[in-house]
Amino acid sequence: MTTFLLVLDLLGTFVFALSGASAGVKSRLDLFGVLVLSFVAGNFGGITRDIMIGAVPPAAISDWRYLGVSLLAGVATFLWFTRIDRVQSAVLLFDAGGLALFAVSGASKALAFGLNPIAAALLGMLTGIGGGMVRDVLVAEIPTVLRADLYAVAALAGAAVVVAGNLLHLPSGAAAIAGAALCFGLRLTAIRRGWQLPVASPSEKDDQR
Amino acid sequence: MTTFLLVLDLLGTFVFALSGASAGVKSRLDLFGVLVLSFVAGNFGGITRDIMIGAVPPAAISDWRYLGVSLLAGVATFLWFTRIDRVQSAVLLFDAGGLALFAVSGASKALAFGLNPIAAALLGMLTGIGGGMVRDVLVAEIPTVLRADLYAVAALAGAAVVVAGNLLHLPSGAAAIAGAALCFGLRLTAIRRGWQLPVASPSEKDDQR
């Protein structure tokens, strides 16, 4: 399970780093700016999770592979950005993938450190949304998680599946895959169908109700 | 005292979550964006405080009531925003209330964890200003704490009262209420009277001095 968790975590780091690097290229940052944004987007969520559960120093700092996959994603995006960009909605795809992988790895690691089920689901969600949130703040945009269709909810759903699987003593690998698939599917469907929740509009409400 | 501290903390979370939700509605976020902003504004300060004093996992993660009051504040604001908005300067009021409650609960919890008096006062201030700071950063605004009349100073004053009360062995409940009242009063008076500190203006200085 530890190896499984590590693979999930590194994969999540890689795809979030891809989304960070793409955002950096779009903001016309130079190579090192792109690499910094890759690292921050890929590892901020995991670092926050590790600090919150008391696993210090965080894996992203003490294990060089996190740095490695982040730089790899950054350099790859920088070199082949045209190709990656052509795949329509590449950033959204990477972002959704990272969200799903981190929601699941976050919840799993929290359970492994003895947090209660609600805390584990919540921490999974925060791990998932953390990287994208700080990526957007650094390029001075309002984070996707605040604007987008079912973003945090998809992460929470994925994390909840992992927690439920743990409570029901299901195999943790199966629960993780199911949770990640649910989160990824929910997020992609929300993007494709344009699912959006109601927006409270103070002025219009006055007129219409 | 633990119960008293918990009530202070939950109340602070609730009013800061109200300010976060109001800011979210103003930025025309959808329901889940509003809820995320409620949670972050309500709990960022407390989570930072808990991490800094080594109380991990932070109460806001391990105790479901923090999530509960945050969501309650978010949903309530979303549903009744017109009404809440009509109360003039509602966001400012909630923000001032949260500032006062967190400054006091932050300092109290830091003392309970054995920090020295100056550290406790400083941590109370940081706990108070943290939530509003990240709320404003997320909606891409320069934080109120950097712009506003006596914001951080009011928080520091409230926290200092708690620390002074502790040094003088006064009842902690009374000190907390006095500190919160002082912080809230200072902040509201500063808003009402437009108290503002001098602004250094490089170009004008050149002309006038």
Next chain:
Amino acid sequence: MTTFLLVLDLLGTFVFALSGASAGVKSRLDLFGVLVLSFVAGNFGGITRDIMIGAVPPAAISDWRYLGVSLLAGVATFLWFTRIDRVQSAVLLFDAGGLALFAVSGASKALAFGLNPIAAALLGMLTGIGGGMVRDVLVAEIPTVLRADLYAVAALAGAAVVVAGNLLHLPSGAAAIAGAALCFGLRLTAIRRGWQLPVASPSEKDDQR
């Protein structure tokens, strides 16, 4: 060594606080806004480092001298901003100095807490870039570290010298001075010569390749 580390850390705090205060004055904040920005810019990197290595409460909270030098830098900048501003590129100089000092003190402290060499170099880099990153985010700008010539690389180089010195059992003071000098020199030369890395430009690439 502990005293040496403390002096490095306080010096770094001071010069980063100067850069924060200068940015605050430029954004026309009032005195307390400037002081808050001084404290945050001067101490965010160190607080993050201490949290990551498990040294809680962070030195910047538990040791009043960090608050002291931050406020000193803030008040000095506020009062004599015209003079400081006249020194061309003062903010850049302070920022480069803080970067160098924190990269070195961050790596040294991480080694003292038993982190492995790669983790120590990485943490030194993060400690160096943290303060300036949050300073820029708070005044709603894209952080220098993402835009500027050799910023993170200079910090990494400085931290790497400290780590290499430790591996080779060189005197830690000499390694720290060499590392700081290298980082500062690299950063200043990059600014002066306008060294910049290539920028990937998705649209132009399509046309030109």
